[in-house]
Amino acid sequence: MTPTNGSAPGNAGDTSGERLLVVENLHVAYKVDRRLKPTLHDVSFSVAPGEVIALVGESGSGKTTTGHAVLGLLPENGRVTGGRITFRDQVLTDLSPRGWRSLRGRAVSLIPQDPTVSLDPLRRVGEQVEDTLLLHSDLGAAQRRRQVHELFETVGFRDVELRYRQYPHELSGGMKQRVLIASAIAAEPDLIIADEPTSGLDATVQKQVLDLIGDLRRRNRTAVVLVTHDLGVAADRADRIGVMERGRLVEVGTPDQIFTSPRHPYTKRLIGAVPGRSAAPVRDTAAVEEREPVITVTDLRKSYGGIDAVAGTSFEVRRGETFSIVGESGSGKSTTARVLVGLTEATSGSVSVLGKDITRLDRRGYRPLRKDVQIVHQNPYSSFDPRFDVFDVVEEPLRAFQPPQLPWKRRKANRDRIVAALEAAALPPSFADLHPAELSGGQRQRVALARALVVEPKILVLDEPISALDVSVAAQILHLLGDLQRERGLTYVFISHDLAVVRAISNHVAVMQNGRIVEQGPVDDVFSRPSSPYTQNLLGAIAGRKLVHL
Template sequence: MLVVENLNVAYKVNRRLKPTLHDVSFSIAPGEVVALVGGSGSGKTTTGHAILGLLSENGHVTGGKIMFRDQVLTELSPKGWRSLRGRAVSLIPQDPTVSLDPLRRVGEQVEDMLSLHSNLDAAQHRQRVYELFETVGFRDVELRYRQYPHELSGGMKQRVLIASAIAGEPDLIIADEPTSGLDATVQKQVLDLISDLCRRSRTAVVLVTHDLGVAADRADQIGVMEHGRLVEVGTPDQIFNSPQHPYTKRLVGAVPSRVAVPVRDVAAVEKREPAITVTDLHKSYGDIEAVAGTSFEVRHGETFSIVGESGSGKSTTARVLLGLTEATSGSVSVLGKDITQLDRRGYRPLRQDIQIVYQNPYSSFDPRFDVFDVVEEPLRAFQPPQLPWKRKKANRDRIVAALEAAALPPSFADLHPAELSGGQRQRVAIARALVVEPKILVLDEPISALDVSVAAQILQLLENLQKERGLTYVFISHDLAVVRAISDHVAVMQNGQIVEQGSADDVFSRPSSPYTQKLLAAIAGQKLVHL
């Protein structure tokens, strides 16, 4: 159905062409799934956009060709693309929040595709959208049609994008990180939907992903990309059991489910004094009870993970620990102080002892700041006002020490976040948290947006820091494979309550809650255990 032959792409930067893809070649048959995997900047998304004719204005195909059935896509005019795109070839974009118009009902946005590629009247359009919404797993389709994007969860919004992508009954879909950031159960539902589409309609899918577990479970062929080159192509069995290229070997070696789970002395951890004690915590927003009576202890120097689906209450619990949200009732002791009895001023001295690393570091940085200013920001909050040049001179040694602790050279202090990769930005975020020498770090999905090899580096960094500094971690995540690899104890949350908690080994090897069992069954990469 699709043949990509010696594809070369370059981007014009400062009037010069910068090569990005180099002689990329692969093919895909009807009903087949080809996954493109690799690190950030490897060229996998550029490949997908080139197939769809959606390169940015400064992007150009400089060599090779793309054949779709009997058409040469690289020679299509804009008019030719308009007749083809959405009808024969379609896109499921990565971020539904960006891809959906916040001011229009989602049903109307799916109708747009039908208006372009069908001869149905208005009533038939709406009926067809209802059918598409049923296909993607919605129940009350009339309600969903009327809703706006902000009224839907991340998984629901992604289903709307899939409904839009399949509205024209395309032969080929480019799925660009279609489940990035989704919970394991929602991810499984979305991937099951795509797999069912391939099976029923013989739709071919180019799946762009950094999740090797997803690629192993869902792809017929996997293409590994590095620096704009397709360095290896093979079946999941070939890629994971007999990788040939050094880069493929490094990627496979970094998959959490393939990393040997370290033996943790849980008995020794349980003898330590608690750093955090939460007792019968409740947090309500109006009539909605986000946290409904949770209790747990986090001991000094341990990694305590809280897992669950979106809306389970794990992030709200973290916000209470950080003093960013007041508890409705219950008690929360942090380093011996009941923070539910403290106002903002009373909590302030604790802020040096408990810091947070966010999921998306870039959105938590002031875009006007260089790295020095970003890392220095917490220090400034606890220092008296002084002249900037005096303050920077006094703080420089601490900034450099924090960067080095996060495995970054001092020269990074002069760069801006926009000049850094995703992994480097996350290291800057860790440096910012470390600069005030805290005792506790709350890590809110700190690696969910990172490629597997970069994520492995960040996790190793966190483990080293914990050993060197005795840090206590509260790790918020939906990536259960990672949680198993790094945790001493795990709490599983559902609908604001902890339904199961215990040592990582007990929770993962002998889950007692049906909900925990459901979560574990949904983990991507189950096949990796057997490959």
């Protein structure tokens, strides 16, 4: 398939005449049950020195497979079945394992998606960055250590010797990602494959990481293939964008071409799902302000070992509204959420939920409220019992409020309620017999929502419920939440670092920093006229502002 927008595949938008990487008619298949299952189909593009091309699309579109094929890092059951990849006139698809060892890390390198699984937990991070220098330079031990110090300074670390000696568990997610960038640039490669390098990071940390990659590109003319599902990042950071769907590159063009004149139907659907691009939901904040509060938090404090995670927070949430709490990792927003649902005890202050001060209740005293206040976690899969099928997962809250019964009798008695909860979450009844491992990320999040809805709560606390989802799946979940709120009068406390989503769905917003609320009010007022420097900095770091009209 020839991509639309731009010129012919292989040199779309490349006006330099020099092509560092050329991918021609690439086909990749995975061996499953002794049969080859085609995954990539006839993918072609090129990258010039110093150029950034972003590959965008949903999970399963082939973005990561394309990046891994370029680096010769396909899993054991994956293989290139057709086409050719050329780097500086060297055919990579014919490269031997020895040839890859000399090339990978020196001339081409990878910034992987998940730093948690990419760093050895038993080794100091400085030593892990040194590995690249050990393989691809003649530097002695003392020189390598000094070089790592310089790399750490380049990626924005201050006390570089302290960072050198630390283990991965001692670093935040953003710090771990910086370590991976330091490792990727150690040998000053000509090409970097950045596979979702900012997925799950706060807006300010994301900006810092992307700025580092941009500085490297300008300084060394390093080319970047940026694999991302974040269209805002692609809009801001790429020279060209390739849109992938089901293993095919369906459209290639500049950001202006892709976002103002998309040609392929899939590209149009993808862009239409971006929060702020589609029609804004009806948010009658004035009407909400006339309603009674269902949550009143006054001077809430939560300390761990003498350190305040939440330090004197106060706010109100009114019936039927969406109240969002935003801030960077460590700001205290998730701790606040856990206090609201009785999973964490407050150190001091008062928290009134549906007229009851939960700070005066023990776990047993809070129990009657659990039917009315439910939480939907960021990662539903980790909150599911792996032995359970979907029926058991959704039924779990019901069992907490029912007398013991024989399993078959209980399942028969609860089936109608389970089916109703699945249907409310836009899932067919047949899903009840599946296991969570058989579902996609978006389907698992719907199951988590069904589990929360099955006891017919009045308040839902949603802790980063769409942060790991593709833009179109996230849009579906947000529309579903809007429908449920209108139909059932639900009240939402929405915890998020995605400010575009918060702007699209919220009535009121509170901005947290270091355990304190630094600003709160109607969402349009806070986003349009932020008074706190922290809020201004947070809003200024959002990727794709021109795309989402913030």
